[in-house]
Amino acid sequence: MRITDIEITPIAVQDPPLLNSEGVHQTHALRSIIKVTTSNGLVGWGETYGDDVMLHWLRAVAPRLDGVDVFDLNHIESIVDDELLTNADSITTDLPAGAGYPMANAASVKTRAAVFSAFEVPCLDLQGKSLGRPVSDLLGGRRRDRVEYSAYLFYKWAEHPQKPYPADSWGEVLTPEAMVEECRRMVSEYGFQSIKLKGGVLPPAQEIETVRALRAEFPDLPVRIDPNAAWTADVAIAVGQHLDGELEYLEDPVSGTRAMAEVARRVSMPLATNMCVTSFPDIPEAVREGAPQVILSDHHFWGGLRKSVELDQLCATFGLKLSMHSNTHLGISLAAMTHFGAVARSLAYSCDTHTPWQTENIIVPSEELTFKNGSVAVPTGPGLGVEVDEDAVAALHEQWRTCGVRTRDDVSPMRAVDPAWTGDVPRFFTL
């Protein structure tokens, strides 16, 4: 079952003005849609980052996969490694190496893993389709029939300053009261059973107040907060101590494994990360330091779904727990995330999803990928179990062509409003 064609389609989706420690989401979020066709006429789908650097590497690798068997994943990985290591200098970039953004250095393990993952997932989709089996079966068989996701709460503006399209329906959220309202609607519409608050936006004391307001209003729902390294270690420790007993975990309050471990020793809740442990070579230091204790897996940058299973074994071996990271994503990614969530034994928390914030869609609606009580049923159809709406992809590609966004950059749109803005972290040196 050999690859005969790979189409890589950049798309752009409308993204609300969500705030984080780097700045504010751009008007559009970028994704790449990868369509792989094989000699026997099957089609496999993948979804990953859509910035220009990722597109460059996807397009450089794709022709080299012509004729490669979709089961030959180790060989595909070696082709990706060769392409990126040999040609690391073929594209220069001064892109920010921000949260979840792996493309800054072509030679890094994380970058190569991200490019490999973009092809691994459609190959697994194809393997599953050729077998008439869901991808979760190729990963050892599901341990659960539904995967739990958490409400992903953001502070936000009412709309983008340039008003490129009508404002979203969520309004401005910059106070504890408005955040409780955002949460109420999100829980009501999706049934989420846990809450993730994107922090690092307001002074820490106000974010503590927001957590307390959420806890008061939703006492049964565990809450986590993720300030994306906006705090100093002292601030992180103070927040952790103020919120003793209130957080299921504290995610990336500071930068770097060593600083995370310093915080971990002074607070009661576990530390979680998708910033300091983002590839296998990062793990030995975390094991040595004893923190962070929770890794937010993400098949998009850990090297695909099979390597996510390997990460799962590694976590089980060292007593680490898994949660799951998300960037802005659409339905192909959600399906892949759900297949891994179905098999991961170390998964101890609800997974992240940006789902509620995207109003555009590229898959044909299915019962399985619809949120109920905050969870998604693991697709049981062949492969990823999603049917892609190619007209919708074409429309979002047209949006990509015209929207002007070509890379993830949360700093510049904030600087347009606040010329002194740098996006540097840590930003908050006191509560």
Added chain:
Amino acid sequence: MRITDIEITPIAVQDPPLLNSEGVHQTHALRSIIKVTTSNGLVGWGETYGDDVMLHWLRAVAPRLDGVDVFDLNHIESIVDDELLTNADSITTDLPAGAGYPMANAASVKTRAAVFSAFEVPCLDLQGKSLGRPVSDLLGGRRRDRVEYSAYLFYKWAEHPQKPYPADSWGEVLTPEAMVEECRRMVSEYGFQSIKLKGGVLPPAQEIETVRALRAEFPDLPVRIDPNAAWTADVAIAVGQHLDGELEYLEDPVSGTRAMAEVARRVSMPLATNMCVTSFPDIPEAVREGAPQVILSDHHFWGGLRKSVELDQLCATFGLKLSMHSNTHLGISLAAMTHFGAVARSLAYSCDTHTPWQTENIIVPSEELTFKNGSVAVPTGPGLGVEVDEDAVAALHEQWRTCGVRTRDDVSPMRAVDPAWTGDVPRFFTL
């Protein structure tokens, strides 16, 4: 593709009087052959330990797998765990927990992994057959077309004292000269490119002489020695220092990860093990201690082929290297070992095999599983790629019925010759 039948057939194969630190091999080595049939009429094969305790657990688990899908490996693992953890007391044993022998404690991770592996391999054989794909494809695709094995040299007697069948053709080997002769024949017949010497038999100074004689005669072939913990740490360090520059690794000179690390700090060659790091929970200590540096993988007790791939990732993450352990085995096991050897990225040494010592066979001879230049071609047919000779299995089952051996016990046959023999290690307290 659901399991409709599982046949478990104990067999016995003639085994030469090979010597090790525990004593001497019995007249017969035991294996279990596992034949799994599915609803669509396919048959998958497995091979594992054949002692009574293993048979007890295989037979306890097998009926519980009726109707289970062969892709549902995580579910099969949970059934094995439940059976063994719930009924750990249903069979008592005072069996020796010797080298490579995992069955002493039903509740241990290693025992459960061994029982799971016995079913995982035939399920992968079936998955491959249903796809028309070799098992190596299910493990990510082969990184090499042939897997290298090493000559496995043993000190030995000319024949078993009770003379149950005609003596083997290798004669007595108890001197450096005889060992060089054994090696010459083995290298000539199989083409091995590296040498493993089973030590722990003669006083260490004589084993040093044997290594030197082998190095002098075969200067291009790397040599390793495995005394199965027969030495004290002082002896191990002295041997390691005497053989500085002569060994590719020193395998299990002493018992326990901490003692291994003590030796590792004083010798130049890496330490290898199949005794102190034999399951995932053993790994954190080895990582902390920085030794042993080489793990001899063995899918029979690491929980199957997929978990062996997970072990491979773990080794790559922590800079550990893989070699491969073998107990006495036949062709089904050799095929499975070769499929994993084909995909393991951390495999840095030739694998162990007992192949030259067995004269009986249960698979239909194939070009692929024949040794050439010390290596075996990875089978490219569906599944494991072996065709089992069921008449041969039946004959070896009859031999099992009559041979009187029911468990692996190298101590008793040595004690029959030397009443003071205990099999305890360490045995050698000076060179």
